[in-house]
Amino acid sequence: MVKNHYIKPSDAKSWASCARRVWFDNFPPDGPVADIAAFDQLIIDQGLTHEKAVLGQLSENYTVHEAQSVDHTKQLMVEGAEIIYQAHLESPEERLIGYPDFLIRHETGEYQPADAKLSRSDEKKEIQVQLGFYRRMLGSTLSGIVFLGNGEQTEIGDEANPLVNQFITEMRNVLGNDEPPLVRYSHSKCKICPYNQICKPDFEERGEITLVYGVDSRAAPHLEKAGITTVKQLADTAPETIPDVPYLKGYEKKQKIVLQTQSWLTGKVFKLKDFELPSGTWIHFDVEDNPLEISGQKHVYLWGFLKPDYGSDAFEYSWTDTMDEDRAGWKEFLSLVAKYRDEYQDLVIAHYSPHEVTTIKEYAKRYDMFDHPIVEWLLGDSTPLYDLKKPVLDNLVLPLQGYGLKDICKHKNLVNFQWEDEESGSQWSVVQFARFLEERDPVKREKLKKAILGYNRDDVLATRKLEEWLKGM
Ligand code: SF4
Known part of the structure; x- marks a missing residue:
């Protein structure tokens, strides 16, 4: 059943952040999941307001039809509707599904996908993936349009195709698993993630070394290869015996990491050297x-x-x-x-x-x-x-x-x-x-x-x- 799961471009944001997160988004866990934060809800609400504003502007100059289903979208396209709002696109063979905010009919008869985004630029990975994904589903040669939050408009073309392919390939792998994928702890991502309460106890039980401030996830596999596989082991390691590994080179850095680990485990504060604050x-x-x-x-x-x-x-x-x-x-x-x-x-x-x-x-x-x-x-x-x-x-x-x-x-x-x-x-x-x-x-x-x-x-x-x-x- 898992293998048949549809891939949708709205997963791109979680995918860009954490493979485990996007798996949980698709297969909701039983454990404690945090509610949507008020700030995230504000962004969702303002995004909807922006979408309605774009809809209002387009409706002034074009006839807009709201799609109700995949078949209705197809029918509107065959009929040559000028603008289709909230289109439904589906490819059962590829297991892809997507809902572009707008499909805009070009003079050639082709449809151009368009999304309203609160963002100020189209650089974010998820925006590139989403518009590129719709273009692929439509088989469109035209660029995708982004109506940005600051009133500007940008276009996304073939340059996004490699990222879209990567997204689809990786999503197939992730969703093909019966279990959530194992990933590294990342404090900046995990502390704001709704699945924190589910993942963090596991990380702590395993003694995952990236729980320690300053241990880069790119350094972690090299440290593990050198035999330092848990927080406890890191705390007990003499800094001079740690080999140089990517993102962790030089004695000072290694000493700091070891002290950081000891501090986190024991609550002890370490002063590296005396210092003075400016007087005045x-x-x-x-x-x-x-x-x-x-x-x-x-x-x-x-x-x-x-x-x-x-x-x-x-x-x-x-x-x-x-x-x-x-x-x-x-x-x-x-x-x-x-x-x-x-x-x-x-x-x-x-x-x-x-x-x-x-x-x-x-x-x-x-x-x-x-x-x-x-x-x-x-x-x-x-x-x-x-x-x-x-x-x-x-x-x-x-x-x-x-x-x-x-x-x-x-x-x-x-x-x-x-x-x-x-x-x-x-x-x-x-x-x-x-x-x-x-x-x-x-x-x-x-x-x-x-x-x-x-x-x-x-x-x-x-x-x-x-x-x-x-x-x-
Ligand atoms: S808590 Fe961290 S590891 Fe778990 S899903 Fe969220 S971001 Fe990924």
Whole structure:
């Protein structure tokens, strides 16, 4: 029965992420599967809204017929319908099935597949596979059209064929198995996967070495060949006896991996060397941006700061509702920095990860303001900006699987700072902001804004607590 399973292009996203995930998508497991995350649901909802918007535009100029089945799609094609919405394509011989958003009749009589995608480009593997898959099913010589989320339109042609072939071949192999395929643990993929609760206990029981932060899945088979097959073995190995393998070369890296493994197993914190944090008056800084902004540009809706005395009134920010106010929000951010510079001669503006600096550069470029005195200062040699993640990664080995701000700060034996809202996070913030934009009731709107501000305040408070924790070491 498994062998007869149909391959559908909507599997391409999971396929590009993990073979085991796409197997579970097709053969749902009995164990605990996480619900769709609110952020993913938001993307689905906005994708549907975008699809309806494209449908509305096409309907203004063409007659659109909605397909009800495979046979109905065929009938509409024979009749020469201008545009077929939600077409059903099926190839029983090849066991392929697909549902392009639109089939658009070309003047030659051929049909061109088209999909509405929220994405800003057609570079993602799943988009290439999906459009290429429809072209193959139609036997079409015409390119597939992608109506992107920023209003642009791109085309996918024969260049996607090798990827489509790879997708179909690999999917046949995966779906031909009676059991889910064995794969490596990947923290970035597994922590957001709905099947995490099913897979992770197995990985832990096997002592899979890629559970350890820093062990690359491409290094793992070589380590196993060298006899290091479990986390426990890795923890007990002298770094100098580990051979050079791809993605793990040199004593320092190997020593760090071994310490990382020991730290994760025992909870012990290792300090690799003494280090100092910059002296001065610290202000903590964090931005919240909307990656789903319709214009395709990043919209920073909140630039937040925590200044001395770091108490309940010490949170300041620049906030904007929409892209129309984006420039004003950026200028307000620059004014706040100018004010702090006047107030504190020895200013250190701390943030966690390079994201804040990248964002400042992006905005300076967007508004052609590299020669603005505050921008020059922020991006110059004597910048007050300080990425707190760097001293952590350079000098410490912590009992963690990831070194995100929340990983370190929430850990009871490390910083032990808890966010007021347990659920909050950067994706949570984007979801709340989307609700804020949609909400018409001013009271509810204010409540949503307050929640987002509270989350950002907790983020900067967390970097303050991290600063204190590091200074206390
Ligand atoms: S938890 Fe990880 S290994 Fe399991 S299906 Fe998801 S991504 Fe794949």
